[in-house]
Amino acid sequence: MFGPTSVSPNPHPLAGTVPLPHRGSSRAPGADRTEMALYGIYEISKLLAMPARMEINLAGVLSLLSSFLDMRNGLIALLDGTGAPEIVVGSGWSEATAKRYFRRLPERAIGRIVVTQTPLVVENVAHDPLFAGVDFSTWGPKGVSYSFIGVPIKVEDRVIGTLTIDRNWNEQPHFHYDRDVRFLTMVANLVGQSVRLQRLIAQDRQRLIAEQHRLAKAMADSVRSQRGLTAQSGERHGVVGDSPAIRAVLDKVRIVARSHTTVLLRGESGTGKELFAQALHEMSPRNKAAFVKLNCAALPESVLESELFGHEKGAFTGAHALRKGRFEMADGGTLFLDEIGEISAMFQAKLLRVIQEGEFERVGGSKTIKTDVRLIAATNRNLEEAVAKGDFRADLYYRISVVPLFLPPLRDRPSDIPKLAREFLRRFNEENGTHLTLTENAVQVLSGCYFPGNVRELENCVRRTATLAHGPSLTGPDFACRNDGCLSAMLWKGPARDAVPAGFQPLPIAPRNGAPAAALPPAPATSADEPPEAGGEWPAGCPAPGHCPATGDGKSEKERLVEAMETAGWVQAKAARLLGLTPRQMGYALRKHDIPIKKF
Known part of the structure; x- marks a missing residue:
């Protein structure tokens, strides 16, 4: 079923069996081993199905294997097209340690597994010619003998890696190798299928990204020829400006408006998110229907539910008549929810159902109402940070952030x-x-x-x-x-x-004609790992990125930027954390000082 097992010379009689570590059942040992093997395959298949990095899943597989097999060390190595180790994971080891251990294994042993595409069993590595010349002092104490089992990890008819284990032969020399090889072969097959699926998903993702870039370029070429018309349309809807930053947003608004896709407007407070939402509606096929708006931060949760979903007569004190909610009022049109990042966790779940299923019940009612609404949401909060902290539901974030549009602050235009x-x-x-x-x-x-x-x-x-x-x-x-x-x-x-010193200009003034900018006093020191305040664009004390006052170490701002980038290995996000900036602020400062980014 699993192919022949390649057993090295000096065979040991395979007499007797060794029960798995988890035992104690009154049933026959063979039945217990079969049940434990099935349970092990089940647990490993569940683990490989989890959405995590491949290295994390493979480390979990080895951890589970140690519970079902008598093994000392386990190693999973995925090979690239040249046969070199691409990913190496060891049981309880770091990736670097696992790679060092893999390189100490004899190439002849690994090569036999890869070339023959069959398992390899070495009962005593000290007496096997495949392991001749190997320094066993790194394996453990002197005088101890070790067994070795390796099986290929295959995708279709090609070997993409190996799964190997070793064990102390002196402690229990009578192992049931055939049973263990069958178990490891099944595990290797699951690993191979998991790797194949992840690589297919990665290929599809790259293909979709390339197609998206191609379509975006084609669309941009089409939009560029109509930029004048786009700017006029923006002004007709209250959006004033013809700077490159605002034209780029209006170009996207015009494209997105043609569909019924949910849009999330991102930007600082005061950037005109409501005007852009109005423009999206009036440029869309729904412009003949209603445009309904609601500020989610202006109402408590109980009132917000009634405002959005409506209520039946007598649903609560003061509900003297049936009232339609904003979702009903916007049926066939557009609903704009401003400050959506401020709603509570409980209400997030209710809103998610309406967005996902397109149906809801009025407060105090049991009749399910269907609605067809194009949702536009807006926020000035860092929703990604809120999701990471658990303050905002991840599933709702993915529902509303289908097409995010970032509105430029006034300083960028x-x-x-x-x-x-x-x-x-x-x-x-x-x-x-x-x-x-x-x-x-x-x-x-x-x-x-x-x-x-x-x-x-x-x-x-x-x-x-x-x-x-x-x-x-x-x-x-x-x-x-x-x-x-x-x-x-x-x-x-x-x-x-x-x-503030005497004569200080209150409002931060940008530099003109090469004159230095007026700077505000420095903000209190914060930890390098702490992000800037939520919703803020620059650290307190800096009127603009690249205009922060010098510190007491005598270094110029450019010197501190270069020093942080070198410390972070020229990774902008890491350097930004060291300086207490956001990645966007860091990029602005690097461009201001014309600091080239080194690529490694």
Whole structure:
């Protein structure tokens, strides 16, 4: 059934059997061994079916084998196309230790398993010519004899690796090798099928990625020719700007809007997520139906459930009549859920069912209602971090993050600031019957500000200045940041506000004409392993990436960046953790200082 077993010279009589380690049943030893072997195969098959790295699964297989076989050490080696070890896993060893042990095995023994594609049994390696010249001092104490069993790991008719074990022959020389070889052959077959499936999945993934890149390039070429139309469409839906960053997002919005796919809008607070959601709806085939929106953070869980699903008459105190929920109101159209990262774990499960099954029941009702809604969600939270901490359900994350769209902060689109400022002033004039204008000096002041609150803060700044304006035009001195009255700067300074030197410009100003940027006081020291605050883009005390104040070690910012990258082996994510930055901040700082990334 499993092919011939290649037994080395100096055969030992295979008389008698040795029970497996787990025994104690009153039944016949043969029946116990068969049952234990089946149980072992069952447990190993379950382990190999788990979604984990191949090395972790193989280490688990060896751990289980030690429970079912009399073995000292176990080794699984997967070979590449040249026959060199690609992955080597040992029982209780690190990968480096396992590879060293595999290299100490004689090539003739491993070669015989690979070439003949049959198991190899050596009852006493000390007397076998295949192991001649091997230094057995590394195997264990002097004078101890060892047995060796190796079976091939095959995929179809090709050997892709070996499964080997060794055992102390002196302690129990009468082993039932045939039974153990059959058991190991079955295990090797399971390992081979698992490796084959994982490699097929990896190949399919690479193929899909390549196809996605090809389609994205073709789509980008098509969209690029219609970029002017796209920008006009964005402005028609309230999205103002023509910078490369905003055009790239509008290009994606126009593509995604044609489908019914769920979209997750990611971005800092104040980047205009609701406007982009409105644009997605109005550019979609559902634009004739309703666009319903709800801020999930504005309502408690009990009210949120009623708002989304509706309630029956008498469902609770105050429910005097039947009320439709937002899902019913948006049937056939689009539902926009803002701040979805703020909902509780219990409500996440309820929301998951509606998204997954397209059905729900009103509060206090038992009738199942079907709904056809295109869901657009938005958040400024780090959902990946929330999933890792268990604060946000992973299955809900995968449901809402089908097509994530990242909205650029205002600092990444500075060329849009003048256009946005004029649009906000135009709206102010319409609402208040005024005719204020922006001078070039005022535009320069706004273009030099950092605006951590993004577009919302820019709008507030323009409206506040317009409200307090003394003349027909807004000039540079009219703005609060020129009079030490910027409330945003006070929030940005936080607990370090008392350390601000006299004459310090409150709002962080970007450098112009090579002049150094104004820097805020450094933030309190944090552990290198701690990430930046959730939702924040830069560490406190840095007005922008690449503008952090120098530390007391006398090193420049560029020197500290290079030192961190060298310490981290030029891995940006690791270097970012060492400096207390996010990977995005690290990439920004490296580009600012024109530091080339070394590839190894």
